[in-house]
Amino acid sequence: MAQAALVTDVDLGEPWTPTQGVATWHDGVLKAKADRRECQRLLDVLYADELFGADAQPRAVVGMDDEWNKAQMRYQVLARPPTEIDKTLAWLKDLPRTCARFGATTTTGAVFGVQVTEAPLPEVGNARQGLRVWLTGQSPDGEPTTLTLDVAAVRVGEDAISVTNGGFGDVQTEATQTAVQLGADRLAEIRRRGRVQI
Numbered sequence: 525m526a527q528a529a530l531v532t533d534v535d536l537g538e539p540w541t542p543t544q545g546v547a548t549w550h551d552g553v554l555k556a557k558a559d560r561r562e563c564q565r566l567l568d569v570l571y572a573d574e575l576f577g578a579d580a581q582p583r584a585v586v587g588m589d590d591e592w593n594k595a596q597m598r599y600q601v602l603a604r605p606p607t608e609i610d611k612t613l614a615w616l617k618d619l620p621r622t623c624a625r626f627g628a629t630t631t632t633g634a635v636f637g638v639q640v641t642e643a644p645l646p647e648v649g650n651a652r653q654g655l656r657v658w659l660t661g662q663s664p665d666g667e668p669t670t671l672t673l674d675v676a677a678v679r680v681g682e683d684a685i686s687v688t689n690g691g692f693g694d695v696q697t698e699a700t701q702t703a704v705q706l707g708a709d710r711l712a713e714i715r716r717r718g719r720v721q722i
Contacts, residue, residue, distance in 0.1 A: 525550075526583035526584035526601040526603075528535045528600050528686075528710065528714055529585045529683075529707055529710040529711040529714055530559075530584050530599065530601065530603075530707070531586070531588050531599050531702075531703045531706045531707045532584045532586055532669075533588045533708055534586070534640070534710050535541045535702075536567075536588065536597075536699055536702060537704075538704065538717040539590050539592035539593070540588045540591075540597070540699070540707065541588065541589050542587070542588065542589070543586075543587030543588055543589050543593055543596060544589055545671050547596040547685060547690075549585075549671050549690070549691070550571070550642070551631075552630065552632070553630060553634075553636065553659055553661075553671050554567060554570050554571040554659075554671075555630060555631050556628040556629055556630045556631070556636065557628065558627070558628050559625055559626055559627040559628070559629070560626045560627075560636070560714075562622055563622070563626045563638070563673070565615075565625040566619060566623055566640070566657070567608055567628060570657070570675070570688065571674065572721065573598055573674070573686075573688060574604055574606065574688060575602040575612060575616075575677050575686040575688075576608070576609065576612050576644035576677070576684055577605050577612070580602045580603075580604050580608075580684070581602065581603070582600045582602050583601050583602060583606075583628060583638075583683075584600070584601045585602055586597070586598075586599045587599075588597050590691065590699070593691060593693040593694045593696065594691050594692065594693050595688040595689060595690060595691030595694075595695050596690060596691060597687065597688065597699065597700070597703065598686075598687070598688050598689075599685070599686075599687050599703055599707065600685065600686045600687075601681060601683060601684070601685055601711065602683065602684045602685075602686065603683055603684075604682070604683070604684050605682065606650075606679060606681070606682055609648050609649060609651070609679040609684045610679065611679075612677060612684075613677055613679065613719075615653070616655060616675070617639050617642075617653050617676055620640050620641050620642045620655070620658070621656060622627040623638070623640050623659065624639065624640055624641075625637065625638065625659075626638050628659065629686060629721060630684075632667075632672065632695065634661055634662065635657040635661055636660060636671075637656045637659070637660045637661065638658070638659050638660075639657070639660070640655060640656075640657050641655070641656050642654065643655055643656040643674060643675075643676075643697065644701075645678070645701060645704055646678055646704055647699055647707040648678060648680075648705055648706075648708035648709065648712075649678040649679050649680040649685070649708045649711075649712070650679045650680060650681065651678070651679045652661050652676070652677065652679070652708075653676075653677050653705070654674070654675065654677075654700075654704075655674075655675040655676075656672070656673070656674055656675070656697070657669055657672070657673040657675060658671070658672055658673075659671040659674065665690065666676065669692060670692065670706075671690060671691070671692055671693075672690060672691065673688060673689070673690035673695070674687070674688065674689040674695055674697055674700040675687070675688055675691065675702055676701075676703075676704050678687075678704055678707070678708050678710050680711040680712055680715065681711075681712075681715050683711055683715070685704065685707045685708060685711065687700055687703050687704055690704075
């Protein structure tokens with residue numbers, strides 16, 4: 525059921541392709557220590573790609589690469605009690621206020637400024653929350669660099685969808701929104717069909 529609700533590169537079309545492996549920025553930037561304790565959780569869940577917590581086991585996962593913009597998307601379907609999903613959504617909703625700006629130091633000693641804002645999502649599922657996160661600093665050779673991440677979380681009944689879409693280039697918010705829309709619609713349809721069969 526969860527596999528059928530996955531959104532793939534075929535759905536998103538060009539320039540998306542099946543992922544070729546974890547992006548270099550994943551370890552290089554996201555493995556970092558926040559200068560504010562209450563903001564460390566955000567870096568940790570982005571690095572681990574576990575928006576809904578380490579004990580929320582993904583039922584289906586797919587990774588995709590944007591070959592034009594060198595971005596990478598990870599899309600997951602997870603089973604989680606609705607109350608737990610809603611706790612995560614409430615925490616995400618609060619982040620643009622509690623962690624609007626903070627600093628982060630990577631394991632290599634690079635310092636990044638982090639900015640968190642709310643991001644619009646399609647009106648799908650029972651509840652949803654979107655964020656856009658920027659990590660701005662310097663590349664190893666001293667060039668200014670910004671990692672942009674779209675983060676989306678949606679509850680559809682007793683299932684959750686999480687989407688992260690990030691990269692150093694142009695990160696297409698439209699692709700994030702399309703993945704959320706398609707995925708939530710598919711999940712709702714699968715759940716509806718399941719109830720009919722019962």
